[in-house]
Amino acid sequence: MKVAEKENICQEETFNALFAAHAKDLYNFLYYKYGPGNNPHDMVQEAFIKLWANCHKVIVAKARAFLFTVANNQTLSALAKTKTALKYAEDRPKDYTAETPAYLLEEKEYKARLEQAINELTPEQRTAFLLNRVEGKKHQEIAEMLGISRKAVEKRIYTALAKLRQKVEGI
Amino acid sequence: MNTEEYIKKWLAGSLSEAELQAFRQTADYAALEKLQQAVQGFKAPAYDVPQALAELNKRKTSGKKNKLINVSWGQMALRVAAVVVMALLGYYFIFSGPATTTVTTSIAEKTTVQLPDNSGVTLNALSSLSYSENNWQEKRLVKLTGEAFFTVAKGARFDVQTAGGVVSVLGTEFNVNVRENYFEVVCFTGLVAITAGQEKVQLPAGHLFRIADGVVFKETGIKATSPGWLANESSFVSVPYKYVLKELERQYQVTVVARNIDLDQLFTGRFTHKNLELALKSISLPLNLQYKKVGEHQIELSGDSK
Structure with missing residues (x-):
């Protein structure tokens, strides 16, 4: 989704468009980097909350970089001692039948x-x-x-x- | 093209059709394909954008309330006021505690007060002494109405504030008597400074200073080491007679009615606090006066009617 560069992030529409454009990437980034144990979902939310709070200071063009930096920093500070561990999906559908x-x-x-x-x-x-x-x-x-x-x-x-x-x- | 280049191109997805055909023949390709398949198991769970956005918008509005509170100046002033009040209350409770201690005596009553620095005060009848226990370290100050004998421990300046004037000492023994239109200080040891209106007097031991009805009176050569009333005797040195009668009223629960008596004549003498009959004789005989008990609490004192 394309977000017009001149728009103000404080506008509900612009903000929602930014969310639609970047939330999933941000989530995946956090998921792969820090693992599901470090609440990628919450961190995405936090990052966007922060973007909303700073909507006057951040321009649309810099929003993505802002989100990634904020989310990364927040995760790092929350990282504490939680181990980063990706799990092989348990419910992965079987690829083969009749295996030996x-x-x-x-x-x-x-x-x-x-x-x-x-x-x-x-x-x-x-x-x-x-x-x-x-x-x-x-x-x-x-x-x-x-x-x-x-x-x-x-x-x-x-x-x-x-x-x-x-x-x-x-x- | 070596294997590494093939793999790199494969990773970038930039192998041409012919190159891909060639690469598929290698053992590396099979391994990579297997890895590629297996690695899919680590795929991040699907991210539900609309739901996450809805959740965010909920938090955004509630978060907004918490973060961006519009505070009017009135509200801010109230908050500041509340903080100031709390601070003052805290200060009051920590540093002042019970504000002042007051000791009062009634008719015919005497009492001794120990001040925080071990200075002693003996209060005569119908007197009142108050002081602040918490500020005592900073300022030794007592307020007195009536009569009291002070034995002040050595130390910083000690002030006795009265209606008649201020008595300041560093550490001595002295008596202060403050009654209506009457202010008397007797110094027994050391030196006492008195500030009474315009009068500023340094009073050494054995000296008496008095202002009665605006008349200043000074006396020297007092031999006693403590005021007579401590020994249950009121003593007077050239005191207008009306003050003698008032002292009698304070020591015995009586009212004195004077007839044909010059109340301003000076009286020197003493009377006991233990025997009314004897006390009446002590103050009447020297002046050639007659006394008569009219009621249980009333005395009639009359001069020569001739």
Whole structure:
């Protein structure tokens, strides 16, 4: 959704449009970076509340950067000792039927190793990698989201992939 | 093109159709595909934008109330006033406590008061002494009506405030008697400074200073070390007779009616507080007066009618 640059964030419509445009990305960013244990949902809410409170000071063009910075900082300060741990979705629909027990065990072990490997990535690597692989975000989009260069995003994703493969496949 | 380049291009989604065909033949591709499939299990839960927005708008309005409160100047003034009142109350309760201590005596009653610094005050009949216990450290000040004998502990300036004047000392023994139109200070030891209207007097030991009906009277050479009334005797040195009668009324619960008597004549002498008969004789005989008990509490004192 496109938000006109000249509009004032204090206007209900503009604000709602900003929410529609950025809330999901912000949520995903927080989810992948800090994990579901650090209340990405609440942090998104908090960030937008803060944007609303500062609606006179923030221009529309800077709203996205503002939201990401605020949400990131808030999560960091709330991080306390909560462990960042992404969980493999439990209710994932089965991809295969009639698997052999050996295959099932193998799959289970593979997923367990993957889960551990993903959680062992740095938050930055994990965020970039999952946004790319799972959310299908382009390198450029991720770069804008994280406020880093496209080249840095590429490096992070590739490093993350290499690490994962090393741990999962034993390469 | 090596494997790393293939993988990087694959990650960026920029492999051409031909390159992709070639890449699919490699073992890496199979591994990557498997990883790609598996990693989908970590997908963030679906984010319900409309619901989250609704929740946000609810919080926004309630949050707005909390954060942006319009405070009018009147309300602000009230708040400031409330804070000031609380501060004053707190100060009052912490530092002043019970404001003043007052000791009062009635007719024929004497009492001794111990001040916070161990100075002693003996109050004669129908007298009242008040002082602030909490401010005592800063200022030794007592207010007196009636008569009292002070034994002041050495220390900072000690003030006795009376209707007749202010008596200031550093530490001595002295008697102050303040009655209607009557102000008398007797210093027994040390030195006493008196400020009574225009009069400023330094009163050494053994000296007496008195203003009665606006007339200043000074006496020296008082030998006593404490006022007579402490020993239940009222003593007078050249005191107008009416004040003697008033003192009698204070020590015994009587009213004295004087007939054919010059109330301004000066009287020197004493009377006891223990025996009315004896006291009446003491004040009547020297002046050649007759006394008569009219009622239970009334005395008629008459001079020579001839």
